[in-house]
Amino acid sequence: MDKISQLFLDLDRSGPVPLYFQLARRIEAAIERGDLPPGSKLENEIKLAEELGLSRPTVRRAIQELVDTGLLVRRRGVGTQVVHGRVNRKVELTSLYDDLKRSNMSPTTMLLLHEVAPAPDEVVEALGITTATPVLRIKRLRYANETPFALLENFLSPQFSDLDVSLLHDHGLYQLLRTRGTTMRVAKQRIGARAATAEEGALFHQPVGSPVLTMSRTLYDDSGNAIEFGNHSYLPDMYSFEITLVEK
Amino acid sequence: MDKISQLFLDLDRSGPVPLYFQLARRIEAAIERGDLPPGSKLENEIKLAEELGLSRPTVRRAIQELVDTGLLVRRRGVGTQVVHGRVNRKVELTSLYDDLKRSNMSPTTMLLLHEVAPAPDEVVEALGITTATPVLRIKRLRYANETPFALLENFLSPQFSDLDVSLLHDHGLYQLLRTRGTTMRVAKQRIGARAATAEEGALFHQPVGSPVLTMSRTLYDDSGNAIEFGNHSYLPDMYSFEITLVEK
DNA sequence: GAGTGGTCTAGACCACTGA
DNA sequence: CAGTGGTCTAGACCACTCC
Numbered sequence: 001m002d003k004i005s006q007l008f009l010d011l012d013r014s015g016p017v018p019l020y021f022q023l024a025r026r027i028e029a030a031i032e033r034g035d036l037p038p039g040s041k042l043e044n045e046i047k048l049a050e051e052l053g054l055s056r057p058t059v060r061r062a063i064q065e066l067v068d069t070g071l072l073v074r075r076r077g078v079g080t081q082v083v084h085g086r087v088n089r090k091v092e093l094t095s096l097y098d099d100l101k102r103s104n105m106s107p108t109t110m111l112l113l114h115e116v117a118p119a120p121d122e123v124v125e126a127l128g129i130t131t132a133t134p135v136l137r138i139k140r141l142r143y144a145n146e147t148p149f150a151l152l153e154n155f156l157s158p159q160f161s162d163l164d165v166s167l168l169h170d171h172g173l174y175q176l177l178r179t180r181g182t183t184m185r186v187a188k189q190r191i192g193a194r195a196a197t198a199e200e201g202a203l204f205h206q207p208v209g210s211p212v213l214t215m216s217r218t219l220y221d222d223s224g225n226a227i228e229f230g231n232h233s234y235l236p237d238m239y240s241f242e243i244t245l246v247e248k
Numbered sequence: 249m250d251k252i253s254q255l256f257l258d259l260d261r262s263g264p265v266p267l268y269f270q271l272a273r274r275i276e277a278a279i280e281r282g283d284l285p286p287g288s289k290l291e292n293e294i295k296l297a298e299e300l301g302l303s304r305p306t307v308r309r310a311i312q313e314l315v316d317t318g319l320l321v322r323r324r325g326v327g328t329q330v331v332h333g334r335v336n337r338k339v340e341l342t343s344l345y346d347d348l349k350r351s352n353m354s355p356t357t358m359l360l361l362h363e364v365a366p367a368p369d370e371v372v373e374a375l376g377i378t379t380a381t382p383v384l385r386i387k388r389l390r391y392a393n394e395t396p397f398a399l400l401e402n403f404l405s406p407q408f409s410d411l412d413v414s415l416l417h418d419h420g421l422y423q424l425l426r427t428r429g430t431t432m433r434v435a436k437q438r439i440g441a442r443a444a445t446a447e448e449g450a451l452f453h454q455p456v457g458s459p460v461l462t463m464s465r466t467l468y469d470d471s472g473n474a475i476e477f478g479n480h481s482y483l484p485d486m487y488s489f490e491i492t493l494v495e496k
Numbered sequence: 497g498a499g500t501g502g503t504c505t506a507g508a509c510c511a512c513t514g515a
Numbered sequence: 516c517a518g519t520g521g522t523c524t525a526g527a528c529c530a531c532t533c534c
Contacts, residue, residue, distance in 0.1 A: 016511090044499075044500060044501080045500085045501070046499095046500090046501095060501085060502090074500095074502095075500085075501075076501045076502065077499075077500050077501070078499090078500065078501080079499090079500060079501080080500090
């Protein structure tokens, strides 16, 4: 077991990166490299803490991070093991930054519409504003490899009504919000499906009534205020959501 | 602030329920009752710990639980606040027990097929078994208020090939697995959409080609072994997935 | 009975926020 | 500057699993 623990020794105690985070990344890397194959057991928390010169709570927190992402599994009285499933960590389409990541793969976005207009009822409720408050509404069509695959309609809280929409061609919406100093913290999403509307059919070059994957989302900042509501539809052949659930 | 903290005083230190869990539930209840309205700030962790007679890590853990579920938001140097969004905690369709909960609302299930047969390639990969290993395959149609809305196809790891499928009419699959002593720990899901097949069209009383919402899932037990793979399709008018994301 | 993770304590120092 | 959450320590006791 000495061999394994030596892999984790290069921890930086002076830098700003928390020790539990550094350790979690090192364990994760060891799993992806195959040094910790699926089904193998980690050393117990006490010994691991001793060998690394860390306290047990710090080691526990590092392990907990990986348990939460579905990479490790813990059982009392038994130990901690690596999950057998292949690791598909790279795809996290349902993260807060899915749009941005996706745009890295295919940076083309066409701005179809932007206006400041009274909020529809659905938006009033989601953003917690008063009826008929003017909000910024934008509608974009996103391309991957020159194929349109996502229609994105967003309503932004009044504080963003002065957003420079010309930047949306080359930047994701969330990227713009971050540069304005907004911190996004919580998102509540609903994923469903329905038949394509006439607009979606025309934009996606698909028959009206063909299936589209839909996602509506309300986004909250770090003060707990709703800042954005979006209605998105995706061409299902080119987009899906991956989620990892962990029993609490 | 005394009034608030008094709400949390009835903690049971002798029972098996962890203190951080009891506290988290009490804070959650206070939010739902309106004692802690959206946007209001909690007392700081130190004072809260003093008043409750708990250590700060215990209080922090309780708060962290609620931050993870999107109910609270924390900012260093500022404090902890209640998120403004309405609480839709009751619907958690993407939990490990979604099928079971759903069946509580509408307990009718029709068993369409069950057989032990060599696993298709897709299942071989998902369950991490060798090619052509015989696995139990079941296909069920689930009804809500006598309307069929979900087609559930599942492949079970060989250890479950002797499952009593007659129980599936009145019980969820996961309920059966639990009664066999299996603990489900991690699930990896993919949610998408596509056109209904001829079979789905007939079962759902919808035209072939109409949209269906799809979910495929691999389930792992607490040893990290894959125990089940499922391909589900849903009538989108009657089913959708709700997800809360929290920035890490 | 030995070994494991689950919970909890009582401190400490630091980084960040906002007045 | 005072106040807040973020991190970390060095222990302790318990519940559970497996032999």
